[in-house]
Amino acid sequence: MTDDGxxxxxxxIGGTKLAFGVVMPDGRxxxxxxxxxxxxxxxxxxxxxxxxxxxxxxxxxGWSTDHxxxxxxxxxxxxxxxxxxxxxxxxxxxxxxxPLVTRIESALGRPTFVDNDANAAALGEQRFGVGRGxxxxxxxxxxxxxxxxxxxxxxxxxxxxxxxxxxxxxxxxVGGRSCHCGxxxxxxxxxxxxxxxxxxxxxxAADPSGPLAERxxxxxxxxxxxxxxxxxxxxASSLWAETMELLGGGVVSIIHAFNPRLVILGGGVxxxxxxxxxxxxxxxxxxxxxxxxxxVEVVPAELGTMTGVLGAVAIALDRLEPMPSLHGSRSRASDx
Numbered sequence: 001m002t003d004d005g006x007x008x009x010x011x012x013i014g015g016t017k018l019a020f021g022v023v024m025p026d027g028r029x030x031x032x033x034x035x036x037x038x039x040x041x042x043x044x045x046x047x048x049x050x051x052x053x054x055x056x057x058x059x060x061x062g063w064s065t066d067h068x069x070x071x072x073x074x075x076x077x078x079x080x081x082x083x084x085x086x087x088x089x090x091x092x093x094x095x096x097x098x099p100l101v102t103r104i105e106s107a108l109g110r111p112t113f114v115d116n117d118a119n120a121a122a123l124g125e126q127r128f129g130v131g132r133g134x135x136x137x138x139x140x141x142x143x144x145x146x147x148x149x150x151x152x153x154x155x156x157x158x159x160x161x162x163x164x165x166x167x168x169x170x171x172x173x174v175g176g177r178s179c180h181c182g183x184x185x186x187x188x189x190x191x192x193x194x195x196x197x198x199x200x201x202x203x204x205a206a207d208p209s210g211p212l213a214e215r216x217x218x219x220x221x222x223x224x225x226x227x228x229x230x231x232x233x234x235x236a237s238s239l240w241a242e243t244m245e246l247l248g249g250g251v252v253s254i255i256h257a258f259n260p261r262l263v264i265l266g267g268g269v270x271x272x273x274x275x276x277x278x279x280x281x282x283x284x285x286x287x288x289x290x291x292x293x294x295x296v297e298v299v300p301a302e303l304g305t306m307t308g309v310l311g312a313v314a315i316a317l318d319r320l321e322p323m324p325s326l327h328g329s330r331s332r333a334s335d336x
Contacts, residue, residue, distance in 0.1 A: 012308025072316030122149025248283025266301030
């Protein structure tokens, strides 16, 4: 917590939604707002709207931008968290080498920090959520895409150029579906909500039978696959079982690589609840080396719809003043 207890503005920038919140260092939310991204409008129009909405939500909180300690931003990457540049946001057309921090900082007049949205979520869960007090955790968001954040030895892991932890692009099927990252067979190409829906449409095109086939194929979403599988639709059940097999295998690989205490799963697809967590936990129990499996838990994210905003706030707090470690002070994420 900063000494004066001043609020932080958290901004979550995604391909489908924008979310804003004015948050105290202890996690109290003073005001929030969210709206569609309209990413098709391009980066300049989006940034102009982000600045406008940011000013509005700060005003709604009863503060002014002058009172803000800082602005934290979580955004899809790849990006450069130290220079504050979005290198190539894969889910937002035209976001290539965008100096986001400079533009936001110039408009709002407050120190501004940005990081990958999954990194932000990992820090948010460690500071405000289910990961409080945990030194080694993995956050995996399973939503429009699949992203990852790593906290190792109580420090956010960035990698050589700020893009470490792209866990959604671990390959789980050799020669599998093509991914927009340039590879194929990635976790994201099978387990994201977008990919689950796309695979359902592919299967229905070959075999248009069962309850799922009664829906307009162009409108099928991952939630529809889950609901149909829960109702016993063989096509949906088979598709979901394959998805869980690949997700569970990916989680096992992540555990073997990083030996975490927690694997936190968040994002819209985890709304499937036990239909997701039960098979993933079973696969982890069956396939993880015993001396890694005995210390790890797979748990749902705790922050829900506020994950993005609180994660962005955690990024700013992490850069301003590190949280105390269980074994002393933690280095700033910017020093990693």
